[in-house]
Amino acid sequence: MTEFSNDTDFRKALDALDATQQRLVAARFVENVIALCSDERIARVIRSASDSKASEGELVDALKTARATTFDCHTRCGSEGDWAEQAGYFVARAATAALTPLGKMPSGPAWQAAMSCRMAQTSMSIVSGDDTAGQESKQQYRILSEFLDS
Amino acid sequence: MSATLERGIHAFKEVIDAPVASFFSSCVRCGLCAHACLFYTETEEPKYTPIYKLEPLRRVWREEYSFWGRLTKALGLSKPVTDDMLTEWETLVYDSCTMCGRCSMVCPVGNDIAYMVRKMREGMAASGHAPAGLIGATQRAVTIGSPMGVKLPALQAQIRHTEQDIGLPIPVDEVGAEYLLLLSSMEIMNFPEFIGAIAKIFNQAGVSWTISSEAFEATNSGIQIGVSDIAAELVERIVSAAEKLKVKSVISPECGHAYMAIRWEGPNLIGRPYSFKVVHILELLDDLREQGRLKTTGKETQRLTYHDPCQISRRGGVVKQPRNLLNMLAEDFVEMPESGTMNWCCGAGGGVSSNERADELRLKVFNRKKQQLDAIHPDAIISACSNCRIHLEDGLEEYGMDMPVLSLTETIAEHLAGSEQPGSKE
Numbered sequence: 109m110t111e112f113s114n115d116t117d118f119r120k121a122l123d124a125l126d127a128t129q130q131r132l133v134a135a136r137f138v139e140n141v142i143a144l145c146s147d148e149r150i151a152r153v154i155r156s157a158s159d160s161k162a163s164e165g166e167l168v169d170a171l172k173t174a175r176a177t178t179f180d181c182h183t184r185c186g187s188e189g190d191w192a193e194q195a196g197y198f199v200a201r202a203a204t205a206a207l208t209p210l211g212k213m214p215s216g217p218a219w220q221a222a223m224s225c226r227m228a229q230t231s232m233s234i235v236s237g238d239d240t241a242g243q244e245s246k247q248q249y250r251i252l253s254e255f256l257d258s
Numbered sequence: 259m260s261a262t263l264e265r266g267i268h269a270f271k272e273v274i275d276a277p278v279a280s281f282f283s284s285c286v287r288c289g290l291c292a293h294a295c296l297f298y299t300e301t302e303e304p305k306y307t308p309i310y311k312l313e314p315l316r317r318v319w320r321e322e323y324s325f326w327g328r329l330t331k332a333l334g335l336s337k338p339v340t341d342d343m344l345t346e347w348e349t350l351v352y353d354s355c356t357m358c359g360r361c362s363m364v365c366p367v368g369n370d371i372a373y374m375v376r377k378m379r380e381g382m383a384a385s386g387h388a389p390a391g392l393i394g395a396t397q398r399a400v401t402i403g404s405p406m407g408v409k410l411p412a413l414q415a416q417i418r419h420t421e422q423d424i425g426l427p428i429p430v431d432e433v434g435a436e437y438l439l440l441l442s443s444m445e446i447m448n449f450p451e452f453i454g455a456i457a458k459i460f461n462q463a464g465v466s467w468t469i470s471s472e473a474f475e476a477t478n479s480g481i482q483i484g485v486s487d488i489a490a491e492l493v494e495r496i497v498s499a500a501e502k503l504k505v506k507s508v509i510s511p512e513c514g515h516a517y518m519a520i521r522w523e524g525p526n527l528i529g530r531p532y533s534f535k536v537v538h539i540l541e542l543l544d545d546l547r548e549q550g551r552l553k554t555t556g557k558e559t560q561r562l563t564y565h566d567p568c569q570i571s572r573r574g575g576v577v578k579q580p581r582n583l584l585n586m587l588a589e590d591f592v593e594m595p596e597s598g599t600m601n602w603c604c605g606a607g608g609g610v611s612s613n614e615r616a617d618e619l620r621l622k623v624f625n626r627k628k629q630q631l632d633a634i635h636p637d638a639i640i641s642a643c644s645n646c647r648i649h650l651e652d653g654l655e656e657y658g659m660d661m662p663v664l665s666l667t668e669t670i671a672e673h674l675a676g677s678e679q680p681g682s683k684e
């Protein structure tokens with residue numbers, strides 16, 4: 109079984125995946141934190157992202173929805189922030205990353221999605237006061253291991 | 259005259275200094291400033307002519323400080339500023355002006371209209387004519403230390419998690435560090451990757467730095483709303499932290515108005531020079547590049563363009579530095595027409611973004627940015643202001659344009675050479 113214990117190896121493994129594989133594993137990262145986002149559009153988006161047979165049109169539509177949700181969820185400059193809502197923003201951002209075609213961002217979609225999912229958990233930890241540093245990354249290592257071994 | 263109107267008029271009189279008086283007396287009513295303002299060009303409504311937005315202030319100047327104005331006032335022939343007038347002008351001064359300063363660039367007699375709008379907001383705020391969003395942001399900045407209500411435990415959580423992700427320490431309250439890094443609340447809340455990017459870059463370049471737990475906020479709502487006392491108080495907090503930590507320089511982050519506030523307005527607000535330097539993050543990164551301490555690997559192959567944040571490029575003079583840095587990263591860089599000091603504003607600066615009432619107009623005038631982008635068809639936009647970044651994303655979404663908006667600092671961190679850190683692309 110493939111195992112990960114650090115982000116350097118984790119990122120290398122993610123970057124080695126092809127575009128479809130990156131999308132599929134990124135969708136699993138998002139599924140792991142989807143409870144943090146109250147916007148139902150993201151659940152629909154992730155259903156498309158995790159479908160290995162999704163058509164190009166479906167993926168384009170899902171990306172548009174993910175992006176629109178991200179804009180609806182972000183905290184505007186100067187307004188009072190709510191960290192629970194901010195967690196939802198990062199989940200939406202992770203979903204957007206999952207569906208963004210390879211090469212459109214400096215970092216790969218799966219890595220970007222993983223980072224945004226961790227930020228969602230950080231936002232929730234700010235609300236709860238619990239120190240959850242590192243827990244999401246360990247879950248992501250497990251998700252990637254299972255994905256590679258499936 | 260109501261008490262609030264009286265306070266407003268008094269504040270107008272207070273802010274009419276020699277530059278403001280000479281600007282009003284110099285104006286030749288040519289209207290060139292209108293064509294430099296995206297709120298006018300995209301709506302063609304004369305009320306959005308920049309100099310017209312200053313009419314209440316001009317009226318007070320004329321009545322109080324000009325011969326003919328005083329005479330007409332004495333004869334009862336002048337039109338006094340009223341509460342109704344200020345109510346009408348509130349939207350012109352706060353919703354349809356980002357204080358981007360493009361109008362000041364084209365004025366043939368050299369009037370700094372953005373400076374005058376900044377001054378006029380003092381009277382508007384004093385008379386109770388400021389938008390609710392900006393009032394709330396200012397109250398939070400004073401009471402909590404952040405316009406978005408970001409408290410120290412939240413920053414500490416972001417730091418802890420960033421350290422975990424990048425495997426590098428993020429120094430806090432380190433006395434004697436060379437640089438004190440400020441952050442905008444937007445970065446802490448919406449773009450925490452910025453903190454990790456800085457840590458990776460500074461680790462490679464061997465920069466000694468710290469964040470202050472007592473004054474981490476870079477933004478200054480006092481300047482945006484137009485209350486100099488509050489603006490000075492917010493600057494003092496940073497000065498006090500910088501002096502306590504004995505830093506040599508303070509770094510203004512990827513935030514336009516923060517740079518204007520701390521670098522250019524700050525010493526005047528507190529009435530004394532700083533004991534430290536202030537640099538924008540792009541100035542520092544370009545210095546590090548020049549010294550050979552910033553090394554990158556690989557280039558972005560997509561077609562990139564750079565959006566100049568008004569307060570950093572036009573008002574701040576940081577124009578060549580981002581281009582030097584982009585030269586390290588971009589294989590296919592293309593300038594927008596009218597880039598650099600004459601770039602068009604994103605439409606959300608100067609407090610417009612925190613003013614929900616202005617949303618419809620803000621997105622309408624984004625059409626100007628769309629035209630700039632349509633002329634060059636980039637694959638992605640890079641910028642160096644979190645507020646510009648989020649508004650560019652919003653505007654692109656509104657106009658159905660598909661291109662990511664990236665942070666220059668974060669993109670550099672993605673391309674750091676020789677880094678074993680997990681966050682780097684190599």
